[in-house]
Amino acid sequence: MNKTLDTRARAILREIIRVHVDTGLPVSSRTLFKSSRFGLSPASIRNIMADLTDGGFLTQPHTSAGRVPTDRAYRFYIDELMRHRKVAFDLREQVDSDLASAGGDITRLFQAASRLLAELAGEVGFVVAPDALHTVLKSLRFLSVAPHKILVVQVNEPDVVISRVLETDVEYSQTELEAASAQLTRDYGGLTLEQVRRKLLEDLAEERAACDRMFERARGLAQRALERHEPEERIYVEGTAQLLDKPEFSDVETLRKVLHSFDEKARLLSLFARYLEAPGTCVVLGSEHAVTEDPRLSAVLTSYRSGETLTGMLGVIGPARREYPRVIPVVELLGRALSDRLEGREAPVSKTDEE
Amino acid sequence: MNKTLDTRARAILREIIRVHVDTGLPVSSRTLFKSSRFGLSPASIRNIMADLTDGGFLTQPHTSAGRVPTDRAYRFYIDELMRHRKVAFDLREQVDSDLASAGGDITRLFQAASRLLAELAGEVGFVVAPDALHTVLKSLRFLSVAPHKILVVQVNEPDVVISRVLETDVEYSQTELEAASAQLTRDYGGLTLEQVRRKLLEDLAEERAACDRMFERARGLAQRALERHEPEERIYVEGTAQLLDKPEFSDVETLRKVLHSFDEKARLLSLFARYLEAPGTCVVLGSEHAVTEDPRLSAVLTSYRSGETLTGMLGVIGPARREYPRVIPVVELLGRALSDRLEGREAPVSKTDEE
DNA sequence: CTTGGCACTCGAGGTCCGAGAGTGCCAGAG
DNA sequence: CTCTGGCACTCTCGGACCTCGAGTGCCAAG
Numbered sequence: 001m002n003k004t005l006d007t008r009a010r011a012i013l014r015e016i017i018r019v020h021v022d023t024g025l026p027v028s029s030r031t032l033f034k035s036s037r038f039g040l041s042p043a044s045i046r047n048i049m050a051d052l053t054d055g056g057f058l059t060q061p062h063t064s065a066g067r068v069p070t071d072r073a074y075r076f077y078i079d080e081l082m083r084h085r086k087v088a089f090d091l092r093e094q095v096d097s098d099l100a101s102a103g104g105d106i107t108r109l110f111q112a113a114s115r116l117l118a119e120l121a122g123e124v125g126f127v128v129a130p131d132a133l134h135t136v137l138k139s140l141r142f143l144s145v146a147p148h149k150i151l152v153v154q155v156n157e158p159d160v161v162i163s164r165v166l167e168t169d170v171e172y173s174q175t176e177l178e179a180a181s182a183q184l185t186r187d188y189g190g191l192t193l194e195q196v197r198r199k200l201l202e203d204l205a206e207e208r209a210a211c212d213r214m215f216e217r218a219r220g221l222a223q224r225a226l227e228r229h230e231p232e233e234r235i236y237v238e239g240t241a242q243l244l245d246k247p248e249f250s251d252v253e254t255l256r257k258v259l260h261s262f263d264e265k266a267r268l269l270s271l272f273a274r275y276l277e278a279p280g281t282c283v284v285l286g287s288e289h290a291v292t293e294d295p296r297l298s299a300v301l302t303s304y305r306s307g308e309t310l311t312g313m314l315g316v317i318g319p320a321r322r323e324y325p326r327v328i329p330v331v332e333l334l335g336r337a338l339s340d341r342l343e344g345r346e347a348p349v350s351k352t353d354e355e
Numbered sequence: 356m357n358k359t360l361d362t363r364a365r366a367i368l369r370e371i372i373r374v375h376v377d378t379g380l381p382v383s384s385r386t387l388f389k390s391s392r393f394g395l396s397p398a399s400i401r402n403i404m405a406d407l408t409d410g411g412f413l414t415q416p417h418t419s420a421g422r423v424p425t426d427r428a429y430r431f432y433i434d435e436l437m438r439h440r441k442v443a444f445d446l447r448e449q450v451d452s453d454l455a456s457a458g459g460d461i462t463r464l465f466q467a468a469s470r471l472l473a474e475l476a477g478e479v480g481f482v483v484a485p486d487a488l489h490t491v492l493k494s495l496r497f498l499s500v501a502p503h504k505i506l507v508v509q510v511n512e513p514d515v516v517i518s519r520v521l522e523t524d525v526e527y528s529q530t531e532l533e534a535a536s537a538q539l540t541r542d543y544g545g546l547t548l549e550q551v552r553r554k555l556l557e558d559l560a561e562e563r564a565a566c567d568r569m570f571e572r573a574r575g576l577a578q579r580a581l582e583r584h585e586p587e588e589r590i591y592v593e594g595t596a597q598l599l600d601k602p603e604f605s606d607v608e609t610l611r612k613v614l615h616s617f618d619e620k621a622r623l624l625s626l627f628a629r630y631l632e633a634p635g636t637c638v639v640l641g642s643e644h645a646v647t648e649d650p651r652l653s654a655v656l657t658s659y660r661s662g663e664t665l666t667g668m669l670g671v672i673g674p675a676r677r678e679y680p681r682v683i684p685v686v687e688l689l690g691r692a693l694s695d696r697l698e699g700r701e702a703p704v705s706k707t708d709e710e
Numbered sequence: 711c712t713t714g715g716c717a718c719t720c721g722a723g724g725t726c727c728g729a730g731a732g733t734g735c736c737a738g739a740g
Numbered sequence: 741c742t743c744t745g746g747c748a749c750t751c752t753c754g755g756a757c758c759t760c761g762a763g764t765g766c767c768a769a770g
Contacts, residue, residue: 104520146514165459257550259596
């Protein structure tokens, strides 16, 4: 099929998308005639619409309804017709300050990001954390916080801090813990978490008797601290209620399926997986390789970086009918903002150390 | 109105509730006649049902439908008719191990608890964290984790650990930080967070010039670390999608309102507030002082303890039509389990220190 | 190539009706 | 006095039917 539509056809297609995105309803030739001055009568517009329908860009829900853009039309629109809108400056500020308010806590950071996505785009927002396996461990510290509780502070490349409280049977002195911290950081720092885990297992098995009892215990603690997280903990979804406001999800049965599918984080994760590699921002429409299992859902997603090789993903999920020129920049803004935060670049928001 | 129903009326009411909870549909005299052997004909059952209707225990959606229990009926059922079911032993184990997997992180603990509530009760689960104002600070520690990042570890009574990464302009040595930690813990340990905040402000204002520059900075850090959390961070809601499966919320408009209302955490919090004081487990039906703004929603809630004076709340929200004998014990189980965890009592799940 | 006109199609919404489910009440039996 | 079968009554649900209006497709004339 030739994708080369003439100028008039493009203008009409663009207008149909604009109106349909706005109203959510099928667009008729009459509406088009009135809404915008093409200098053409409804009949002529109908002819062009018929061509667009033949070309696979439009469909009609039934004979006597207007036309609705197909996924193909959206694809064409996104690739060729659309001009991005600049994001408002105060939006950047809001994003930066909201992310800053997570205060270095990685979980809250991802949560804040997905919440922002949901709020700003008016759709379901999600963030997929980078795969922890390839994260590089920088240091590991133990801190005794209460008689049988030890705080394990794990610092990953690039200065991402994860801390975790472990309960212990044995009691440790702070000096012991500091020695152990230093030793472990020396032994395992610079390795990826996957390597650390493997090496820990080997070392624990091997040095059973030989080694110092204390370090053996410390390795045990480290192992417990580094236990790999459930897949559910790698994916953050917020704003699922937003779907209720979209007319395309007004029937309960659809909603039921879709909302329940958001609860199955593990499957979502595997669906998203293939897009991790994709550079830049992509729009995945339902009819294409589906990000979600439901063809009615589509996604706008982009990747973000955290350190040298680590990438995660974030984006929004909603109906294909969305304001792309507004939504795409929002997703990209959050991608950049999250990368900046994770790589330790200061956001341009004012920040004082004292008081 | 006299609440003293004769034995037969009680039996019938109980059976009506049983059947209605099971099916979700209005119950007819015929169904009752067939389902259970009362030794009475449908006509007689109808007479009793008419009495129960007069007494305000039953209503009919319309003339030719069966009867549906009113909130009053549920109240009577809960107070007088119901016998709790024992929770299965493996349920306790699941709860304990799931809560243990949060690994001392208070946020994840509350999240896990509300998720468990949602899952086990098949309704919306929620946890309200204790009001941080009255929490007693035990110690405050600083740990340098990266050039301009400091981990602030705050230990509250009873050994609840909260840690937070702060970014700083100035660079601190670990020795400085340790001195500051000791000093701050000495000065502010044992006070409630509210007192700490006030005292910090006073001290910062007063000793402007006099005091050591280092401690002044440390106080600034402490203040940033203890900034009070947004109300949204005190309330954890999980499993909102569960409502989709309840036939009483099958129309989209209701769902829209209800699900959106769950997103407004701040208002939820204020609605829950009054039940914090209530001892034991209570069932709040929609027609009574509403926990939620919608009279169709009802809640089963209980409080849990964390330390001497601190109490929080947890429970489930759903339609009044629920299996009380099963749901109430679940809520109580989680209340106990959460108290145990927070007060440092070991749950009876096996736990080894090493390996 | 454009346009007004016109016949055609199809869904939305209203009305009507019959079937079925339940009830309330009554009169008669135990 | 209580229980029960019988019966009339009510009300919802679903299907059949109809009309209205929106939109289209096509054609013939400009």
